[in-house]
Amino acid sequence: MRAKIVVLPGDGIGPEVTAEAIRVLEAVARKGGHVFELSEHLMGGCSIDRHGTALTPEVLAACQASSAVLLGAVGGPKWDDPAAKVRPEQGLLGLRKGLGVFANLRPVRVHPALVDASPLKADRLAGVDLLVIRELTGGLYFGQPKGREEKDGHVRAVDTLEYHDYEVQRVVELAFRLARGRRRKVTSVDKANVLESSRLWRQVTSAIGAANPDVALDHMLVDTAAMRLVAAPASFDVVVTENMFGDILTDEASVLAGSMGMLPSASIGAGGPGLYEPIHGSAPDIAGKGIANPLGTILSAAMMLRHSLGLEAEAAAVERAADAAVTDGARTRDLGGTLSTRAMADEVLRRLAS
Incomplete structure (x- = not known):
């Protein structure tokens, strides 16, 4: 090679x-x-x-x-x-x-010898082996327009959260492919109760899930996912989510391993x-x-x-x-x-x- x-x-x-x-x-x-x-x-x-x-x-x-x-x-x-x-x-x-x-792709696995390095209780870390797949080139970090403007003595800042259906499709399809080599479970994380971009994310993901019935799919709001990452991390297999949510959740998940x-x-x-x-x-x-x-x-x-x-x-x-x-x-x-x-x-x- x-x-x-x-x-x-x-x-x-x-x-x-x-x-x-x-x-x-x-x-x-x-x-x-x-x-x-x-x-x-x-x-x-x-x-x-x-x-x-x-x-x-x-x-x-x-x-x-x-x-x-x-x-x-x-x-x-x-x-x-x-x-x-x-x-x-x-x-x-x-x-x-x-x-x-x-x-x-961010794999998170708790090494048995490092259980004590994590602030979580040992029983919550048993069996933790998850893969977070974060969409990387869309969302708030790349959305346009963005910037600042001053008007009437105040400053207005703008960031735009934007996704196209194909951006969601390609990363979710990858999640399903990788899940087949693991425990065949995909958790899609969004904020579909508030954000239009998340509703598109959930719609596209649901269609992919229906076309791949051999892999279990569940949808989870990002606030619930943040809670479950510390309360029941072993319940996750493959997690797929948008850019900013993935950025935050993977830093949280690093606590499971004891050190970033x-x-x-x-x-x-x-x-x-x-x-x-x-x-x-x-x-x-x-x-x-x-x-x-x-x-x-x-x-x-x-x-x-x-x-x-x-x-x-x-x-x-x-x-x-x-x-x-x-x-x-x-x-x-x-x-x-x-x-x-x-x-x-x-x-x-x-x-x-x-």
Whole structure:
């Protein structure tokens, strides 16, 4: 296997955790006889500092020409002025749109050895193994018009929540396909009692459910889903929802795993390169200290091996190595341990080699 992988370390702890994921990818390549051509580029706040924009056309073109993209994290206090015209997150949104990745996959599984790391009671965490699929290129984050206007001494801000039926259809159909490889249950999350866009979402989803009777479908309002994620998380299998709801619910779901540092994600489309990143942010408070948990990024690289490169055996091997490291007591500070970012990755690499 020969693949071109673009690495966007980004800001904060992004360069630290992506460096460890690169070490894992290089080990996989050596062991399996693969050739991974890795190239690093600026994106996010570091790109604003250098180029005045969060994502240059040249970097986007490199990503579009790649087999897959590995991203660290973007943003930080330095670029956090709400009035700024250029923000790091614009690079992330532009990258998602430019790659055509419309579905963000976020698996949430509670490792038995980390039950005590979660604030939830152990009995509520038993059997938790869910997959959240978040629609990624529609909704409030991309709706037009948006902006501000001043009138009569007051400021009016506008964001538009917009969905087309085909945007809903493609992400929900993906949810049903993936559910067939799991427990064959899809929960669609919306706010159909209030929002017209959610009523369209529910209508399209219901039609897909009727055409796929081998997969159970239920609809849930987002406020109920937020409650059930902490009250009965094991009741979920595949959850599919719109952009902003998915953004919020997956951060809530990270509490189940004990730390946001544990959770990977994959953003995929109908074809072309996928985008892989941990769900955590840039964590500027610990950047440069060498204590960030690299597992979310390492497991994102495993998802890359599976979904973009078609290397299922290699992906599973990385996941087993990470699981074994945690089972054997390897912990970074977010998990109550003392291992550095590099030492945690060393534990994974040692088990991957064996």
